Amino acid sequence: PPTGEKYEYQAEVSRLMDLIVNSLYSNKEVFLRELISNASDACDKLRFLSVTEPALLKDNVDFDIRIQTDKDNGIVTITDTGIGMTRQELIDCLGTIAQSGTAKFLKALKDSKDAGGDNNLIGQFGVGFYSAFLVADRVVVSTKSPKSDKQYVWEGEANASSYTIREETEADKVIPRGTRLTLYLKRDDKGFAHPEKIQKLVKNYSQFVSFPIYTWQEKGYTKEVEVDEDPAEAKKDGEEGSAEQKKKKTKTVVERYWDWELTNETQPIWLRNPKEVSTELYNEFYKNTFNEYLEPLASSHFTTEGEVEFRSILYVPAVSSSGKDDMVNPKTKNIRLYVKRVFISDDFDGELFPRYLSFIKGVVDSNDLPLNVSREILQESRIVRIMRKRLVRKAFDMILGISMSENREDYEKFWDNYGKYLKLGCIEDRENHKRIAPLLRFFSSQSEDYIIGLDEYVENMKPDQKDIYYIASDSVTSAKNTPFLERLMEKDLEVLFLVDPIDEVAIQNLKSYKEKNFVDISKEDLDLGEKDEEKEKAMKQEFGQTCDWIKKRLGDKVASVQISNRLSTSPCVLVSGKFGWSANMERLMKSQTM
Numbered sequence: 130p131p132t133g134e135k136y137e138y139q140a141e142v143s144r145l146m147d148l149i150v151n152s153l154y155s156n157k158e159v160f161l162r163e164l165i166s167n168a169s170d171a172c173d174k175l176r177f178l179s180v181t182e183p184a185l186l187k188d189n190v191d192f193d194i195r196i197q198t199d200k201d202n203g204i205v206t207i208t209d210t211g212i213g214m215t216r217q218e219l220i221d222c223l224g225t226i227a228q229s230g231t232a233k234f235l236k237a238l239k240d241s242k243d244a245g246g247d248n249n250l251i252g253q254f255g256v257g258f259y260s261a262f263l264v265a266d267r268v269v270v271s272t273k274s275p276k277s278d279k280q281y282v283w284e285g286e287a288n289a290s291s292y293t294i295r296e297e298t299e300a301d302k303v304i305p306r307g308t309r310l311t312l313y314l315k316r317d318d319k320g321f322a323h324p325e326k327i328q329k330l331v332k333n334y335s336q337f338v339s340f341p342i343y344t345w346q347e348k349g350y351t352k353e354v355e356v357d358e359d360p361a362e363a364k365k366d367g368e369e370g371s372a373e374q375k376k377k378k379t380k381t382v383v384e385r386y387w388d389w390e391l392t393n394e395t396q397p398i399w400l401r402n403p404k405e406v407s408t409e410l411y412n413e414f415y416k417n418t419f420n421e422y423l424e425p426l427a428s429s430h431f432t433t434e435g436e437v438e439f440r441s442i443l444y445v446p447a448v449s450s451s452g453k454d455d456m457v458n459p460k461t462k463n464i465r466l467y468v469k470r471v472f473i474s475d476d477f478d479g480e481l482f483p484r485y486l487s488f489i490k491g492v493v494d495s496n497d498l499p500l501n502v503s504r505e506i507l508q509e510s511r512i513v514r515i516m517r518k519r520l521v522r523k524a525f526d527m528i529l530g531i532s533m534s535e536n537r538e539d540y541e542k543f544w545d546n547y548g549k550y551l552k553l554g555c556i557e558d559r560e561n562h563k564r565i566a567p568l569l570r571f572f573s574s575q576s577e578d579y580i581i582g583l584d585e586y587v588e589n590m591k592p593d594q595k596d597i598y599y600i601a602s603d604s605v606t607s608a609k610n611t612p613f614l615e616r617l618m619e620k621d622l623e624v625l626f627l628v629d630p631i632d633e634v635a636i637q638n639l640k641s642y643k644e645k646n647f648v649d650i651s652k653e654d655l656d657l658g659e660k661d662e663e664k665e666k667a668m669k670q671e672f673g674q675t676c677d678w679i680k681k682r683l684g685d686k687v688a689s690v691q692i693s694n695r696l697s698t699s700p701c702v703l704v705s706g707k708f709g710w711s712a713n714m715e716r717l718m719k720s721q722t723m
């Protein structure tokens with residue numbers, strides 16, 4: 130029995146472990162991916178810190194992950210030379226749920242239960258350290274942080290509500306730094322302690338880890354050994370009595386031994402030649418790196434040279450992971466920044482992308498930034514400004530690629546998820562209007578069921594039509610029933626329906642597209658290019674008094690009452706003044722202040 134000091138888990142942790150064991154049954158092997166990814170994170174953390182504090186490495190500069198198996202006893206050990214944990218960190222990290230992966234898992238589980246979803250989906254989520262209990266009934270973590278001069282041992286058992294921590298005392302278990310995880314496998318899971326099995330899993334799941342992963346493998350080489358002569362043969366040969374008789378007989382045998390074998394490919398995928406990397410591999414990398422379970426909608430791998438040198442792979446995730454509020458204040462960890470292959474941080478999204486593109490995920494590796502780069506340095510850096518420009522341009526190319534896909538649904542899916550972001554871009558990024566505008570989509574009076582782009586609108590314009598017409602409303606139904614539309618429909622002029630609250634502001638920021646102005650058909654001075662002065666004069670004469678009378682009756686409720694040629698069947702319509710808010714904007718403003 131463990132002899133260390135006993136601690137209770139935070140309540141959620143026991144619940145989580147229970148869920149893990151019961152719901153991930155079919156996909157147990159994820160445990161290895163999770164533990165390797167923790168080992169890799171630990172190496173990343175120490176490598177980053179050691180840039181400014183080389184003494185932390187304690188004479189051992191190698192970062193690696195080693196997995197040893199003992200198939201007779203059903204034991205798997207995973208050792209890394211990363212940052213390790215102090216006693217307090219053991220309590221904070223392995224006894225509480227504060228970390229991304231596990232919290233995400235609980236949320237996903239809840240969401241999928243709420244949606245009546247199946248548990249297979251969850252099997253693909255990162256469940257972090259506790260996934261060790263999928264296959265092990267006892268886990269021992271022996272770890273040494275460079276911040277502490279002691280090595281500590283955390284020990285926990287499946288289905289227990291507590292764990293213990295003690296100091297490492299056995300001399301042969303002392304490590305200079307890092308963490309050693311020992312899994313005592315459950316009876317039915319001892320198969321994972323086979324070296325070939327582990328090797329296969331590493332190749333499958335952890336091919337993108339950028340530190341070498343060694344597995345303990347049995348090897349063999351052939352050699353010639355002398356053997357005793359068969360006496361019968363000797364007699365037969367002996368009759369000849371030749372010199373050959375004295376030549377010793379040999380036999381080829383296989384000599385077996387055990388050794389570490391490098392099991393993954395450590396060259397990061399973004400350093401490879403894009404021509405040699407398949408879409409499947411990019412998608413695999415994406416799912417591994419960002420803990421995603423759906424294929425991305427698009428990816429783009431590029432290198433820029435010249436003034437600033439960097440490499441990057443960008444992705445558009447299949448579904449937007451942040452809600453509406455996150456869009457305004459995104460706290461995403463979507464961009465992983467590397468400097469000369471060293472992972473620096475995934476916390477610099479805002480420095481590398483404008484917030485309206487915060488949904489883009491990817492890796493960026495620069496040779497021109499200092500390793501000890503900070504947010505302040507990034508914000509001041511001319512290099513980063515250039516990088517940012519290029520990244521944004523590539524992101525737009527990638528989105529344009531989806532919009533040109535033969536499969537219309539691809540872009541509809543994109544638009545459903547990210548349309549709002551691009552509209553925010555119209556408001557926040559004047560410089561890129563030319564790139565954003567062709568990507569916008571709207572319903573229209575001639576396309577109530579599927580969204581169209583501005584290019585389609587322009588192509589469909591009448592030969593003498595100068596402007597792009599729009600009406601802002603709260604739904605397609607109310608837009609198409611507005612009296613403003615009558616004359617335009619009669620003349621077969623298409624009108625865009627702006628039904629999302631942000632649409633109108635976005636369009637007003639654009640002002641024009643391909644030199645055609647956006648015109649709100651609900652405004653006072655709508656000119657459909659059909660002025661007939663004679664007729665207007667006659668009308669004014671006939672109905673001038675009626676107008677005066679109506680104005681008198683309505684008083685201050687309206688600014689003026691005028692004769693108009695914009696209606697065909699409705700007797701009258703309320704329009705907004707040239708310089709005032711549109712009715713839709715007024716509605717919006719009202720809803721904001723209430």
Ligand code: ADP
Nearest residue numbers: 167168171213222228229230231257258259308
């Ligand atoms: P996540 O990796 O999403 O943070 P995990 O449950 O996988 O969640 O791990 C929890 C925490 O435990 C990690 O954030 C890390 O601080 C710590 N940890 C786990 N494994 C190691 C390790 N091999 N070396 C150092 N710290 C580790």
Ligand code: MG
Nearest residue numbers: 167230257258
């Ligand atoms: Mg983890």
